[in-house]
Amino acid sequence: MARFILRRFLSGVLTVLMVFVINFIIIKAAPGDPIRTIMGKETDDPVLREALMEKWGLNKSIPEQFWSQFSNALKGDLGTSIIYNRSVNDMINERLAATVLLGIVSSLLALVTGTALGIFCARHEGSFIDGLLSTISYALDAMPSFWLGLMLIILLSSKLGLLPTQGMVDARADYQGIKHVLDVALHLVLPTLTLVLITMPGYFRIAKSSIQQVTSEDFITTLRATGMSRKKIFDKYIFKNAILPTVTMFGITLAFLVTGVTLIEIVFSWPGTGRLTMTAINQRDYPVLMGIYLVMSVSVAVVMVLVDIAYAFLDPRIRYDK
Amino acid sequence: MKKLMASILVVLMIAALAAGCRPATNAPGNSQNPVESQAPAVSNVPIEVSSTPATGDIVEGGTLIVREAGDPMSFCPSTAADDYAYAMMQNMFNRLTKLDNSKSPIPDAAESWDVSEDALTITFNLKKNMHWWDGEALDADDVKYTFDYIKENPTCYFSSSMEIVDSIEVVDPYTVVFHMNTADMSFVARIGWYGTFILPEHIYNNGQPWEENEASKTKPVGSGPFMFESYKQGENTTLVKNPNYHDGVPYLDKLIFAIIPDDTTAIQAMINGEVDTISMIPDAFLDQMLADPNYRCDRNIYPSPWRYIFNMNNSIVGDVAVRKAIALCVDRNDMSQKVTSGVMPPEWCAYPAIAAWCANTEDIYPDVDIEAARKVLEDAGYTADADGYYVRGITVDCFEGQLVDMTKLLVANCQKAGIELILQVSEFNAWAEKIGPDPSGEGWMMECQGGFMGPDPAALASRYGTGSGSNYASYSNPEFDELCKLGAAEGDTEKRAEYYRKAQKILIEDLPAINVLGWAGYEASRSDLANLPIDGEGKWGWNEYTFTHYVAP
Numbered sequence: 119m120a121r122f123i124l125r126r127f128l129s130g131v132l133t134v135l136m137v138f139v140i141n142f143i144i145i146k147a148a149p150g151d152p153i154r155t156i157m158g159k160e161t162d163d164p165v166l167r168e169a170l171m172e173k174w175g176l177n178k179s180i181p182e183q184f185w186s187q188f189s190n191a192l193k194g195d196l197g198t199s200i201i202y203n204r205s206v207n208d209m210i211n212e213r214l215a216a217t218v219l220l221g222i223v224s225s226l227l228a229l230v231t232g233t234a235l236g237i238f239c240a241r242h243e244g245s246f247i248d249g250l251l252s253t254i255s256y257a258l259d260a261m262p263s264f265w266l267g268l269m270l271i272i273l274l275s276s277k278l279g280l281l282p283t284q285g286m287v288d289a290r291a292d293y294q295g296i297k298h299v300l301d302v303a304l305h306l307v308l309p310t311l312t313l314v315l316i317t318m319p320g321y322f323r324i325a326k327s328s329i330q331q332v333t334s335e336d337f338i339t340t341l342r343a344t345g346m347s348r349k350k351i352f353d354k355y356i357f358k359n360a361i362l363p364t365v366t367m368f369g370i371t372l373a374f375l376v377t378g379v380t381l382i383e384i385v386f387s388w389p390g391t392g393r394l395t396m397t398a399i400n401q402r403d404y405p406v407l408m409g410i411y412l413v414m415s416v417s418v419a420v421v422m423v424l425v426d427i428a429y430a431f432l433d434p435r436i437r438y439d440k
Numbered sequence: 441m442k443k444l445m446a447s448i449l450v451v452l453m454i455a456a457l458a459a460g461c462r463p464a465t466n467a468p469g470n471s472q473n474p475v476e477s478q479a480p481a482v483s484n485v486p487i488e489v490s491s492t493p494a495t496g497d498i499v500e501g502g503t504l505i506v507r508e509a510g511d512p513m514s515f516c517p518s519t520a521a522d523d524y525a526y527a528m529m530q531n532m533f534n535r536l537t538k539l540d541n542s543k544s545p546i547p548d549a550a551e552s553w554d555v556s557e558d559a560l561t562i563t564f565n566l567k568k569n570m571h572w573w574d575g576e577a578l579d580a581d582d583v584k585y586t587f588d589y590i591k592e593n594p595t596c597y598f599s600s601s602m603e604i605v606d607s608i609e610v611v612d613p614y615t616v617v618f619h620m621n622t623a624d625m626s627f628v629a630r631i632g633w634y635g636t637f638i639l640p641e642h643i644y645n646n647g648q649p650w651e652e653n654e655a656s657k658t659k660p661v662g663s664g665p666f667m668f669e670s671y672k673q674g675e676n677t678t679l680v681k682n683p684n685y686h687d688g689v690p691y692l693d694k695l696i697f698a699i700i701p702d703d704t705t706a707i708q709a710m711i712n713g714e715v716d717t718i719s720m721i722p723d724a725f726l727d728q729m730l731a732d733p734n735y736r737c738d739r740n741i742y743p744s745p746w747r748y749i750f751n752m753n754n755s756i757v758g759d760v761a762v763r764k765a766i767a768l769c770v771d772r773n774d775m776s777q778k779v780t781s782g783v784m785p786p787e788w789c790a791y792p793a794i795a796a797w798c799a800n801t802e803d804i805y806p807d808v809d810i811e812a813a814r815k816v817l818e819d820a821g822y823t824a825d826a827d828g829y830y831v832r833g834i835t836v837d838c839f840e841g842q843l844v845d846m847t848k849l850l851v852a853n854c855q856k857a858g859i860e861l862i863l864q865v866s867e868f869n870a871w872a873e874k875i876g877p878d879p880s881g882e883g884w885m886m887e888c889q890g891g892f893m894g895p896d897p898a899a900l901a902s903r904y905g906t907g908s909g910s911n912y913a914s915y916s917n918p919e920f921d922e923l924c925k926l927g928a929a930e931g932d933t934e935k936r937a938e939y940y941r942k943a944q945k946i947l948i949e950d951l952p953a954i955n956v957l958g959w960a961g962y963e964a965s966r967s968d969l970a971n972l973p974i975d976g977e978g979k980w981g982w983n984e985y986t987f988t989h990y991v992a993p
Contacts, residue, residue, distance in 0.1 A: 148869070148870075149866075149867075149869055149870035149873040149874070150867075150868070150869020150870055150872055150873050151869070151873075154869060154872045154873075156513070156520045156521075157520075157521065157597070158520070158521025158522070158523065158597070158634065159521075159890075159891055161521070161597070161902075161909065161910055162876055162877075162909045162910050162912070163600050163909045163910070164909050165594055165599075165600055165909075166594060166595070166597065166599065166600060168594075169594035169595045169599075170595055173595050201513055202511070202513055202514065203513070203514055203651050203652075203656075203657070204657065209673065212673045212674075213673065213674060216674075268704055268705070268708075271705065271708045272708060275708060275712045276708045276711045276712055279712065282712070282714060283705060283708045283709040283712045283714055284700055284705050284706075284708075284709050284714065285675060285676075285698065285700075285709075285714070286675060287675070288714075289505060289675070289676050289678070289696050289698055289714075290503050290505060290696070290714075384701050384702050384705075385702055385705055386705065387674075387675075387698075387699065387700045387701065387702070387705060387709075389672070389673065389674030389675045389699075390674070393674055393701065394674065396701075397510065397511070397701075400868075400869075402869055
């Protein structure tokens with residue numbers, strides 16, 4: 119296992135390095151630059167442009183710019199935002215908590231509800247509930263996340279007044295202590311609900327099809343022939359075998375949710391890294407973009423290693439040391 | 441769940457139909473008669489109050505939440521042209537002059553100013569009771585320090601504009617004189633806009649660049665009506681009232697700028713009571729907001745016309761006959777109605793008609809006339825090809841949703857006139873990289889943009905003057921340049937206006953650009969608010985909330 123983890127770690131490092139290089143090339147190849155944002159739309163003063171290019175080192179050669187960014191990143195310094203003149207580390211850190219909170223809560227809820235419903239429907243295949251939930255899962259899959267989010271805002275906030283529309287806290291009330299925690303929880307409901315509704319159908323269908331597939335395996339029939347109880351067969355054999363694809367999907371989903379769900383964060387004004395990414399793209403804030411992409415690639419690599427390790431525990435047939 | 445979704449869809453469809461059926465009478469400046477609609481006077485009123493401002497007993501205190509679409513770049517107001525920070529800075533700092541909601545200069549830190557006859561000396565008389573939040577006095581030394589720094593540092597937005605200032609002299613703590621090397625009457629207006637806020641010398645003059653000073657990052661020290669309390673990235677900036685403000689203590693206790701990037705979410709937040717005032721209401725929600733007695737909605741027109749600019753160095757659109765033919769294909773009323781639901785009025789003048797004192801309302805762009813467009817081309821020797829085109833392959837570069845829709849209408853009209861326009865849509869940054877002064881004439885042909893042309897007609901020189909960095913058309917006309925120069929140097933307002941009217945006449949004849957629509961949008965605020973920025977023409981600043989208050993029900 120230790121050798122496997124080491125191998126996966128090295129592979130993850132290599133992946134992150136490749137992603138860093140590719141991202142740098144893509145970002146630099148994109149038209150435009152951050153100087154236009156700083157100058158504003160009202161002037162194209164060449165003297166101002168030249169002075170700002172000089173200040174931010176954007177008139178240096180591309181290899182020089184790459185090396186500067188790369189060497190700083192190796193030291194853990196993601197640089198300074200060209201637009202906001204702030205440490206990129208600080209900017210990402212300030213946003214990460216909001217994104218992680220939203221990502222983890224919605225991932226777990228989607229995993230639990232989607233899988234539970236999938237299992238239920240697999241065990242009651244052909245029933246009315248199975249048909250209804252399957253139809254709903256396809257309908258939810260077809261809905262764009264931002265549209266669903268806006269519909270939920272209109273219905274649950276604007277029309278019914280049950281929940282706050284946007285943000286992470288009530289700025290007017292400015293709650294402290296436990297009231298602040300409750301306020302954040304209340305603001306978390308709508309974006310979480312949207313994300314759960316969007317990601318749950320995936321878990322639902324994977325869980326359902328996996329259960330159905332394992333249930334039809336010969337060894338299950340054999341177990342039934344031995345007279346073993348249905349509950350024991352399900353708990354001990356079917357569930358354990360069928361859960362592996364769900365774990366993979368959870369890992370992938372979690373990695374991406376944790377690094378920001380841009381559209382959801384924009385629709386709900388959730389102050390996370392997804393919104394920061396979108397702003398940095400629009401403003402061509404190179405250091406911020408590189409920083410976010412680095413965090414994102416590291417997160418994905420780490421989660422993938424964790425998923426592989428989880429596999430070994432869940433499925434005794436998997437032996438990575440061999 | 442199915443029923444719920446079906447209900448939502450039905451509601452949406454009804455809302456969409458209702459939006460499409462909005463009576464044309466709601467459209468400001470709308471006219472079915474093209475002759476009548478040519479009268480630029482329709483857009484001479486920058487603010488159109490559609491509901492009565494609140495009246496009643498003043499409520500002291502309270503919090504006002506203003507929607508902002510993005511984070512401020514920093515808390516140093518005099519380095520960059522930061523749209524998202526403009527409203528915040530307006531309430532935290534002072535300038536010598538400031539622009540009111542009509543975008544005209546009014547006194548700020550300077551209670552008055554005198555311009556010498558030759559316009560080479562401008563004397564600003566400062567108010568005598570101004571203080572920074574930390575108690576230090578704001579005086580002429582702070583003014584001199586601020587503008588000297590801006591002049592010496594080319595990374596400051598206003599630095600190039602300071603080239604015409606020779607030196608700044610402090611006569612006494614309340615008198616500061618700007619000695620100019622070039623006469624420019626627009627200077628007083630221009631220092632009321634971006635990047636000219638006065639900064640405290642005792643905080644900033646420590647050898648550090650302004651951007652690196654802690655005051656620019658986390659602890660701003662201003663002199664304005666509201667003091668900085670906190671900033672949460674991506675969430676909000678909170679200001680509290682300055683109890684010692686020299687122009688009077690604000691009524692509101694707190695002013696919060698809530699960062700909500702999405703327009704639709706912002707409207708829903710307002711309906712839900714999370715936001716109190718919002719600018720540029722999306723067209724889709726305008727009827728709803730106009731009909732709701734809980735809000736007052738006011739149309740604000742800016743001197744920032746949407747316009748087509750031609751690359752004068754290009755061999756095809758460099759021909760004035762082609763530009764005139766295209767100008768005859770512009771159907772402003774159609775564009776106003778179809779693209780902006782009538783919110784943005786047709787712009788017929790070469791300088792925005794809302795600047796009534798200097799806009800040339802006699803020499804204006806022609807109304808749409810497809811046959812006349814064909815005739816212009818035929819008279820210039822163009823012949824139609826087998827497909828009926830006189831001119832082919834003119835590209836039009838656009839970057840934004842409504843500009844694209846507007847251009848589609850022009851493309852269709854030009855096609856009828858035998859002019860092939862090819863619409864090229866880019867993201868803003870890609871557009872900005874491509875568009876600019878182009879000596880080769882091969883980079884682009886025609887483009888569509890907006891952009892501020894205020895606060896003074898001197899902006900004509902920066903947009904169309906020979907060699908100006910913002911003269912994307914690369915237009916050059918010595919007579920136009922001379923008129924702009926004379927206009928800038930003239931102290932008499934009527935004589936200035938006359939120079940600029942003549943300059944506009946030249947622009948109408950040469951057509952380096954075609955103004956199409958006056959940029960406008962509705963602002964919505966709670967109906968129990970009074971003394972909003974829109975009420976303060978000639979009295980207080982654009983986006984300033986010093987005198988804003990709630991009224992008792």
